[in-house]
Amino acid sequence: MRNRFGLLGAAMLGLGVASASAQEVARVGVILPMTGPFASTGKQVVAGMRLYLAQHGDVVAGRRIELLLKDDGGVPDVTKRLAQELVINDHVVALGGFGLTPLALAASSVATQAKVPEIVMAAATSSITEASPYISRTSQALPQTVAPFTDWCIANGIRSVVTIVTDYGPGYDAEKWFKEPFEKQGGKVVAALRVPVANPDFAPFLQRAADAKPDAIFIFVPAGVGAVVMKQFAERGLDKAGVRLIGTGDVVDDDLLNNMGDVTLGMITSQHYSAAHDSDLNRRFVADFGKANEGMRPNFMGVSGYDGMALIARAIARTGGDTDGTKLIEAMKGQSWESPRGPVLIDPATREIVQNDYIRRTERRDGQLWNIEFATIPMVRDPAKAGK
Amino acid sequence: MLTNLFDGFAYGMLLFVLACGLAVTLGLMNLVNLAHGAFAMAGGYVCMILVNRHGVPFFAGLPIAFIVCAALGVVAERLLYTHIYRRSHLDQVLFCIGLIFMVDAVVDYFQGPQQQFINIPDFLKDRFEFLGVSVGAYRLLIIGVCGLIAVSLQLVLTRTRFGSRLRAAVDDRRVARGMGINVDLVFMLTFAVGSGLAGLGGALGAEILGLDPTFPLKYMIYFLIVVTVGGTASITGPFLASLLLGVADVAGKYYIPDFGAFVIYTVMILVLIWRPQGLFGRVATR
Numbered sequence: 097m098r099n100r101f102g103l104l105g106a107a108m109l110g111l112g113v114a115s116a117s118a119q120e121v122a123r124v125g126v127i128l129p130m131t132g133p134f135a136s137t138g139k140q141v142v143a144g145m146r147l148y149l150a151q152h153g154d155v156v157a158g159r160r161i162e163l164l165l166k167d168d169g170g171v172p173d174v175t176k177r178l179a180q181e182l183v184i185n186d187h188v189v190a191l192g193g194f195g196l197t198p199l200a201l202a203a204s205s206v207a208t209q210a211k212v213p214e215i216v217m218a219a220a221t222s223s224i225t226e227a228s229p230y231i232s233r234t235s236q237a238l239p240q241t242v243a244p245f246t247d248w249c250i251a252n253g254i255r256s257v258v259t260i261v262t263d264y265g266p267g268y269d270a271e272k273w274f275k276e277p278f279e280k281q282g283g284k285v286v287a288a289l290r291v292p293v294a295n296p297d298f299a300p301f302l303q304r305a306a307d308a309k310p311d312a313i314f315i316f317v318p319a320g321v322g323a324v325v326m327k328q329f330a331e332r333g334l335d336k337a338g339v340r341l342i343g344t345g346d347v348v349d350d351d352l353l354n355n356m357g358d359v360t361l362g363m364i365t366s367q368h369y370s371a372a373h374d375s376d377l378n379r380r381f382v383a384d385f386g387k388a389n390e391g392m393r394p395n396f397m398g399v400s401g402y403d404g405m406a407l408i409a410r411a412i413a414r415t416g417g418d419t420d421g422t423k424l425i426e427a428m429k430g431q432s433w434e435s436p437r438g439p440v441l442i443d444p445a446t447r448e449i450v451q452n453d454y455i456r457r458t459e460r461r462d463g464q465l466w467n468i469e470f471a472t473i474p475m476v477r478d479p480a481k482a483g484k
Numbered sequence: 485m486l487t488n489l490f491d492g493f494a495y496g497m498l499l500f501v502l503a504c505g506l507a508v509t510l511g512l513m514n515l516v517n518l519a520h521g522a523f524a525m526a527g528g529y530v531c532m533i534l535v536n537r538h539g540v541p542f543f544a545g546l547p548i549a550f551i552v553c554a555a556l557g558v559v560a561e562r563l564l565y566t567h568i569y570r571r572s573h574l575d576q577v578l579f580c581i582g583l584i585f586m587v588d589a590v591v592d593y594f595q596g597p598q599q600q601f602i603n604i605p606d607f608l609k610d611r612f613e614f615l616g617v618s619v620g621a622y623r624l625l626i627i628g629v630c631g632l633i634a635v636s637l638q639l640v641l642t643r644t645r646f647g648s649r650l651r652a653a654v655d656d657r658r659v660a661r662g663m664g665i666n667v668d669l670v671f672m673l674t675f676a677v678g679s680g681l682a683g684l685g686g687a688l689g690a691e692i693l694g695l696d697p698t699f700p701l702k703y704m705i706y707f708l709i710v711v712t713v714g715g716t717a718s719i720t721g722p723f724l725a726s727l728l729l730g731v732a733d734v735a736g737k738y739y740i741p742d743f744g745a746f747v748i749y750t751v752m753i754l755v756l757i758w759r760p761q762g763l764f765g766r767v768a769t770r
Contacts, residue, residue, distance in 0.1 A: 131589075131592075136597055263745070294702055297693070297734065299495065300491065300733075300734045300737035301737060303488060303738055304738050304741065321599070321694065323599055328692070331609055331622060352598050355598065
């Protein structure tokens with residue numbers, strides 16, 4: 097009911113067969129969680145990929161690109177098995193998707209051994225691109241959006257912060273990459289709280305944060321949970337006490353933002369993409385994305401899928417249609433183009449994306465909630481890899 | 485300090501309303517209804533759809549959630565559970581887990597996997613000082629409603645004819661039937677009330693616990709802890725257990741955040757070492 101991708105895909109396939117039956121097919125294996133708690137990630141990424149092909153045509157350098165979508169349900173073992181099947185049985189030229197860090201890592205050995213590029217379009221742990229020389233990424237490395245945020249905090253009079261992160265890998269990343277640069281610039285993290293993954297009530301954590309009387313509370317939690325935190329933040333009267341709530345853009349996910357309601361208003365976040373990004377390319381992207389997906393608004397996952405497809409298509413164009421995996425990953429290095437999020441570049445040394453980081457405020461415009469960008473930190477490289 | 489106690493109480497009360505139906509079906513009807521959380525989730529979604537999409541006032545949404553879930557309980561009891569009363573506990577567990585997965589998938593299909601929120605009236609979002617304690621209006625409401633429910637349940641069970649019939653039916657089904665008690669009807673009503681209360685708890689708790697298709701699995705552990713710690717012989721047991729766990733959980737996460745997530749389990753282990761049948765459990769007689 098919510099998902100008409102099947103129809104769309106069939107329609108596109110029909111088009112392809114009619115117009116380009118003479119071309120050789122280049123299959124791209126897409127592995128995403130399409131069911132289970134992370135299904136929204138999968139839906140966004142695949143919608144972004146399909147939109148790119150719909151807008152730009154699916155024939156590149158004489159090759160007709162065909163997507164093979166597989167659902168791993170968020171389970172790493174399944175991801176790995178699907179990656180193997182796609183490489184061996186379907187002879188895919190590249191793998192794409194990968195909703196969570198463990199899923200991206202599960203497929204990395206397949207990418208290395210089969211010499212097939214693995215394009216990570218969602219998972220955000222910094223170390224992923226180091227797991228295989230065939231991995232490139234179009235989503236983000238989490239430190240990219242966390243570390244530059246501390247500059248803004250210091251410049252805006254935030255000196256003491258309580259961090260609240262979910263107790264899992266990306267949470268530790270966020271905590272670490274906030275604390276280090278923040279304290280280097282004279283700030284102080286007065287308490288670093290970790291919330292269990294399955295946590296029913298945030299009251300004790302927020303109360304503890306409130307008693308520390310910080311200038312701001314920095315949160316990094318999954319998007320749905322973020323709304324619970326924001327509600328309880330307001331319920332506890334912290335907003336009226338002058339404490340600011342700040343975080344990465346994950347907690348004000350564009351896909352869910354309107355459902356979260358007015359508690360998000362005024363929230364300051366840092367991220368690489370907002371659906372409200374002010375450019376003609378992005379306006380067209382958001383409009384077409386909504387049209388193809390029953391009004392769904394693209395979020396940072398959607399744009400990563402779009403750019404992931406762009407990266408694969410650009411690499412095939414650069415090799416002139418040669419789909420050898422090693423040549424493709426070489427052709428991806430140093431690619432730069434204009435994305436709906438702004439300018440992006442694939443760092444030739446690390447295969448990691450380099451992109452702008454934006455500081456945004458959540459506001460109501462035309463009856464809807466948007467994350468309005470008001471400051472830009474241009475072309476941020478993953479700080480976790482900068483020292484290496 | 486007192487604020488923590490208050491938050492813990494509110495959380496514990498909520499746990500009680502969510503879990504008391506489970507205590508009743510498990511203790512009184514000897515049915516391991518792990519799918520109990522599914523009724524709570526149903527209540528949350530019913531209330532959310534009515535309040536957010538059809539403009540029904542929040543305070544009307546709560547009783548409707550109760551009634552709808554009670555009705556769902558009757559249907560499920562007649563159609564499904566009646567077949568597994570006499571089966572082994574393993575069969576019951578397998579059946580319930582299967583049911584949870586099906587309900588998850590159905591809710592995911594129609595409502596999507598994201599978190600849902602119920603639009604509560606503005607005055608419930610307030611916070612005020614009471615005798616020096618900072619108190620949230622919504623949590624106060626939870627304590628009020630749940631306290632009322634606990635007292636009335638206890639009164640119904642101990643002071644009314646229906647209560648004595650239920651206890652009789654549980655103690656010895658055959659003799660009760662011989663005395664002219666319609667045991668099936670008593671069980672059906674009990675099941676309906678338990679499911680309805682879960683639904684009410686789900687609707688009331690969405691603001692604090694969140695609401696998404698994985699709700700029944702996510703909170704199953706908490707319901708089970710309440711029931712094991714409190715014992716299933718009475719309403720008082722699970723009630724006090726809920727309060728104890730609520731306060732211990734909140735206080736633990738506040739004072740020792742690194743260890744906070746485990747406090748609730750530590751309390752459970754200690755209680756069970758001390759009293760394996762639960763705080764107020766009776767030793768099995770049958």
